[in-house]
Amino acid sequence: MIKELSIHTEQQAQLLEITAMVQTVVQQSGVKEGLAMLFVPHTTAAVTINENADPDVATDLVQGWHKLIPLQDNYLHMEGNSAAHIKSSANSTARAAGACRSKSFKADKVTNSDKAQHNRVSLQRLESYQTDRVAAALTALLEPLGGMANFVKPGQKVLLKPNLLAGKPPEKAVTTHPEIVRAVIEQVQTAGGIVSVGDSPGIGSPAQVARKAGIAEVIEETGAQFARFADSVKIAPSGRTFHELEVARDILEADVIINLPKLKTHQMMGLTCAVKNMFGAVVGLRKPRLHLQAGTDKGFFALMLLELCEQLRPSLNIVDGVIGMEGEGPGSGDPVPIGALLAGSHAQAVDTVATELVGMKPEQVWTQQQGLATGRPYCVLSELDLFGPALGQLQIGNFRPAKSTDVNFGLPGFLKKPLKQSLTARPVVERNLCKLCSDCVKHCPPEAMQIAGNRLQIDYERCIRCFCCQELCPHGALVTKQGLLLQLSSFLRGS
Numbered sequence: 001m002i003k004e005l006s007i008h009t010e011q012q013a014q015l016l017e018i019t020a021m022v023q024t025v026v027q028q029s030g031v032k033e034g035l036a037m038l039f040v041p042h043t044t045a046a047v048t049i050n051e052n053a054d055p056d057v058a059t060d061l062v063q064g065w066h067k068l069i070p071l072q073d074n075y076l077h078m079e080g081n082s083a084a085h086i087k088s089s090a091n092s093t094a095r096a097a098g099a100c101r102s103k104s105f106k107a108d109k110v111t112n113s114d115k116a117q118h119n120r121v122s123l124q125r126l127e128s129y130q131t132d133r134v135a136a137a138l139t140a141l142l143e144p145l146g147g148m149a150n151f152v153k154p155g156q157k158v159l160l161k162p163n164l165l166a167g168k169p170p171e172k173a174v175t176t177h178p179e180i181v182r183a184v185i186e187q188v189q190t191a192g193g194i195v196s197v198g199d200s201p202g203i204g205s206p207a208q209v210a211r212k213a214g215i216a217e218v219i220e221e222t223g224a225q226f227a228r229f230a231d232s233v234k235i236a237p238s239g240r241t242f243h244e245l246e247v248a249r250d251i252l253e254a255d256v257i258i259n260l261p262k263l264k265t266h267q268m269m270g271l272t273c274a275v276k277n278m279f280g281a282v283v284g285l286r287k288p289r290l291h292l293q294a295g296t297d298k299g300f301f302a303l304m305l306l307e308l309c310e311q312l313r314p315s316l317n318i319v320d321g322v323i324g325m326e327g328e329g330p331g332s333g334d335p336v337p338i339g340a341l342l343a344g345s346h347a348q349a350v351d352t353v354a355t356e357l358v359g360m361k362p363e364q365v366w367t368q369q370q371g372l373a374t375g376r377p378y379c380v381l382s383e384l385d386l387f388g389p390a391l392g393q394l395q396i397g398n399f400r401p402a403k404s405t406d407v408n409f410g411l412p413g414f415l416k417k418p419l420k421q422s423l424t425a426r427p428v429v430e431r432n433l434c435k436l437c438s439d440c441v442k443h444c445p446p447e448a449m450q451i452a453g454n455r456l457q458i459d460y461e462r463c464i465r466c467f468c469c470q471e472l473c474p475h476g477a478l479v480t481k482q483g484l485l486l487q488l489s490s491f492l493r494g495s
C-alpha cells in the first residue's frame with residue numbers, strides 16, 4: 001500500500017506538525033503490521049525534517065511508528081531532496097526490507113548446557129586491590145564456573161577487554177584496576193592462553209591511556225601483549241539497529257574474549273558494566289557517529305549495545321566492582337567502595353546481578369530495560385543461579401545513580417520539542433574548570449559545541465544529550481543540569 005501525503009512548509013512552526021500528520025495517515029491506513037517505509041522528499045534541506053539538523057524529528061517519527069505498528073520494530077526515516085538523496089533512500093529501503101524482523105528477540109540456537117552455563121553468575125567479596133587477595137578472590141570467583149580452564153584452552157589467543165575509557169590513574173575508578181587485569185592475565189597464562197590486552201578509549205591513544213591507567217605496566221610485567229586496536233573491520237550484526245558496524249580487528253581475531261568491565265554509573269545508559277563495556281570494540285571516532293545515528297533515542301542506542309555484545313560474545317565477563325563509581329559516571333563520578341567481584345559467561349546475566357548489587361532498578365538501566373522489553377533471556381534475577389556469598393550480604397545501600405537526563409510524561413512530539421530544555425538534562429560548562437582544550441568539541445556527535453573567544457558554547461537545540469562531552473572531559477568541567485520539569489519529576493520520584 002502506498003500513501004501519498006503532501007505537506008508544504010513555509011515557517012518553522014509548521015515543522016512541528018509534520019510528525020502528527022504523518023502518523024494520522026498511518027493510523028487511517030489501518031495497517032497494523034508489515035514493513036513501514038516513509039519517504040519524505042523535500043526542497044529546503046537546512047530547515048526541514050533533516051535529522052542531521054534536528055535529530056529529534058527522526059526520533060519522534062520512529063517512535064510514532066513504533067506506537068502505531070507495535071508488532072513491527074524496524075522503522076527507518078528516509079528523506080531526499082536530490083537525486084542522490086533519493087538514491088540513498090532507496091538503498092536504505094532495500095536494506096530495511098532485508099532486515100525486516102519480528103519485534104521479539106530471536107535467540108540463536110542455545111543448548112541446554114549453554115543455558116545452564118549462562119545462567120550462572122558468581123560473586124566474591126573483595127575489598128582491596130592487594131595483589132595476592134585479588135588472585136585468591138579470582139580463583140574462588142571462577143571455581144563455580146569451572147575455573148579459567150573451562151574458558152581457555154592451551155594455545156588459544158585470548159583478548160582481555162578492560163575499560164580504558166580515559167587516561168586516569170586507578171584510584172579515580174574510571175578504568176578497570178590494573179591488579180584485576182594482572183590476576184586475569186596470570187590465570188589465562190596458567191591455562192595456556194596467549195594473552196593480549198586492549199580497548200579503544202573515548203579519548204587519547206590506547207597506549208597512553210593504558211600507561212596512565214597502570215595497565216601498560218602490568219602488561220609488560222606479565223609478558224602479555226598490547227592490542228593496539230588500530231585497524232577496524234566491518235561486521236554485519238544480525239539485529240535491528242545497525243546493519244553494519246566497524247570493530248577492532250584485534251577483537252575479531254581473538255579465539256576467546258574476556259570482558260573486564262568496571263562497575264560505574266553512566267549518565268546516558270544508567271549503568272555501564274558488561275554489555276556497555278563491549279562498545280569499546282568500536283574504534284575511536286566511529287563511536288560518536290553511532291551516537292549521532294541513534295540521536296536522542298536511548299532505547300535504540302541500548303539495543304545497539306545489546307546487539308553488538310551478542311555479536312562479539314565475550315566468553316567470560318569479570319566485573320571490577322571493588323571500587324566502583326557513583327554520580328556523574330562514567331568519567332566524572334565519584335569512586336565508591338562496593339567490595340565485590342562478579343563473573344559469568346553471559347554479559348546480560350552479569351549485568352542483571354550488578355544492577356541489583358548497587359540497588360538500581362532494571363528500568364533505570366537502559367540495556368536491562370531493553371533486554372526485558374525485547375524478551376531477551378538472563379534479564380530476570382530470580383531466573384539466574386548465583387554462587388558465592390548471598391547477594392544481600394554484598395549489596396550496598398545509598399549508591400548514588402547518575403542524575404536522570406530526561407522524563408517522559410507521555411507528551412506528543414509537537415509538545416516535547418518546545419519543552420525539550422525543561423524535560424531533559426543538559427551538560428553545562430563550569431567555566432573555572434574548563435581549560436578550553438577542545439577535546440569535547442572534537443568528539444561532540446552533532447557538532448553542537450564550539451569555542452568562541454575564550455568561552456565554550458553549547459548549542460542546546462542541536463545537542464542530543466548523549467553526554468559524550470562529560471564522559472570525555474579530562475578536567476571534569478562539564479556538569480549535568482536538569483531542566484525544571486525533570487527536576488520536579490526527580491523530586492517527586494525521590495531520585
Ligand code: SF4
Nearest residue numbers: 434435437438440473
Ligand atoms: S569542557 Fe572539558 S573537554 Fe571541553 S574544552 Fe573545557 S576542559 Fe576541554
Ligand code: SF4
Nearest residue numbers: 444463464466467469
Ligand atoms: S553537547 Fe555533549 S551531550 Fe550534547 S550532543 Fe554534544 S557531546 Fe552530546
